[in-house]
Amino acid sequence: MAEDRRPYRRESQESRRxxxxxxxxxxxxxxxxxxxTVRAIADRAGITPGLIRHYFQTKDDLTRAAYxxxxxxxxxxxxxxxxxxxxDPAARLAAFVAASLRPPVMTGDRVRLWAGFLHLVQRDPMMxxxxxxxxxxxxxxxxxxxxxxxxxxDPVQARALAIACNAVIDGLWLEGGTLPEGFAPQELEQIGLxxxxxxxxxxxxxxxxxxxxx
Amino acid sequence: MAEDRRPYRRESQESRRxxxxxxxxxxxxxxxxxxxTVRAIADRAGITPGLIRHYFQTKDDLTRAAYxxxxxxxxxxxxxxxxxxxxDPAARLAAFVAASLRPPVMTGDRVRLWAGFLHLVQRDPMMxxxxxxxxxxxxxxxxxxxxxxxxxxDPVQARALAIACNAVIDGLWLEGGTLPEGFAPQELEQIGLxxxxxxxxxxxxxxxxxxxxx
DNA sequence: CGGGTGATTATACAAGCGTATAACAAGGGA
DNA sequence: TCCCTTGTTATACGCTTGTATAATCACCCG
Numbered sequence: 001m002a003e004d005r006r007p008y009r010r011e012s013q014e015s016r017r018x019x020x021x022x023x024x025x026x027x028x029x030x031x032x033x034x035x036x037t038v039r040a041i042a043d044r045a046g047i048t049p050g051l052i053r054h055y056f057q058t059k060d061d062l063t064r065a066a067y068x069x070x071x072x073x074x075x076x077x078x079x080x081x082x083x084x085x086x087x088d089p090a091a092r093l094a095a096f097v098a099a100s101l102r103p104p105v106m107t108g109d110r111v112r113l114w115a116g117f118l119h120l121v122q123r124d125p126m127m128x129x130x131x132x133x134x135x136x137x138x139x140x141x142x143x144x145x146x147x148x149x150x151x152x153x154d155p156v157q158a159r160a161l162a163i164a165c166n167a168v169i170d171g172l173w174l175e176g177g178t179l180p181e182g183f184a185p186q187e188l189e190q191i192g193l194x195x196x197x198x199x200x201x202x203x204x205x206x207x208x209x210x211x212x213x214x
Numbered sequence: 215m216a217e218d219r220r221p222y223r224r225e226s227q228e229s230r231r232x233x234x235x236x237x238x239x240x241x242x243x244x245x246x247x248x249x250x251t252v253r254a255i256a257d258r259a260g261i262t263p264g265l266i267r268h269y270f271q272t273k274d275d276l277t278r279a280a281y282x283x284x285x286x287x288x289x290x291x292x293x294x295x296x297x298x299x300x301x302d303p304a305a306r307l308a309a310f311v312a313a314s315l316r317p318p319v320m321t322g323d324r325v326r327l328w329a330g331f332l333h334l335v336q337r338d339p340m341m342x343x344x345x346x347x348x349x350x351x352x353x354x355x356x357x358x359x360x361x362x363x364x365x366x367x368d369p370v371q372a373r374a375l376a377i378a379c380n381a382v383i384d385g386l387w388l389e390g391g392t393l394p395e396g397f398a399p400q401e402l403e404q405i406g407l408x409x410x411x412x413x414x415x416x417x418x419x420x421x422x423x424x425x426x427x428x
Numbered sequence: 429c430g431g432g433t434g435a436t437t438a439t440a441c442a443a444g445c446g447t448a449t450a451a452c453a454a455g456g457g458a
Numbered sequence: 459t460c461c462c463t464t465g466t467t468a469t470a471c472g473c474t475t476g477t478a479t480a481a482t483c484a485c486c487c488g
Contacts, residue, residue: 011465034247053448115333116329120246122322135392171385175381178332179349182350192378199413222435222436261437
């Protein structure tokens, strides 16, 4: 009748923090901020609730860390596309755009996760700074790609064009994420490339598919 | 020492429901879904918490009603712009776009409010239906305006153009709402009109300001 | 000018939340 | 091998949440 104490292993601070952040993001993606309770997060991370406060001073701290990790992942995934693309300015831009309009970036979970943080972002200065930095980083990357195109070197014009292209991407990302069954496969990707080509007045080459040869 | 009972007036079901919905939306815009508790909503609406359940069977019911009211207001405000515009296809389209990129449509509160509902929208079938209907209604309105432009009568092409233009509007709306100090006044409005003109390959006339003569 | 009715208030309850703290034990250093 | 540090569990506390129900009184009707 004696209730056994739960067995456990000691783990590194790094792996515990990562597990907690991943668990928090998963739960928030599935059920919103109110689903990511301390107990639910601990349960998914495989620990007991009390241990959370051994790695994060407060729950807000964990939330902040989770948001920073999410934004870092998103920025990294969009950026990676330009690295593997051909060494042609237009091709790299097209790859950048297309990567943002495909999974794993364009996903319902991602959109809802991002949206769920919005209120906290406004309130918390640290999260607000992360938000601004990520947005501007993405847009500046876009602007840099635009400025490499022939005849698009003017920074002032390129800024406006980058804002417009960024809006196209964000808008399609939003719609594809919230209404996935409303569009044919790769339809939004094609529409996005055409729209951006029209805005820039430049032809964009077709992008390679994501198929990875075995 | 006897504690007096709080005085009250009887009011119509209509006005009570409206007051509760408005209070819920205000609180949600200010502090997210978690700020819109039953007690806070009742307090702002000037009643005691128990009365809420006299007008809404459950809190989810109130939330559903609030979402429907929000979407109705947003659709109405964007639509109204086209009614007062000149009877020229391009001018009406421009007015429609510009109205979506100005207050009271483009506001941080609006964006956060909309984002805060996203999780509930996916889960609740009724809210999901409202979401889809509002989005498609907006986009179809855009498509109808595009099809009135010279040489844009083809529905298939107009659909793709409407999706692209809608994305521009949504994206700029998002960015203007979440990062208002990052742009000059009316900058997003101008960028949006230029981008949409480029996508459509049609010149758009300048829009009238919102100044209302006394 | 008195009911009667139902809108409204007041109070209570169980469940869940974030947080605090004491007891335990896993695993490395001597 | 044994101890000692500290990662980890277990338990508890106070507060807030949504909901339920009984008591009250504002206002319409005759």
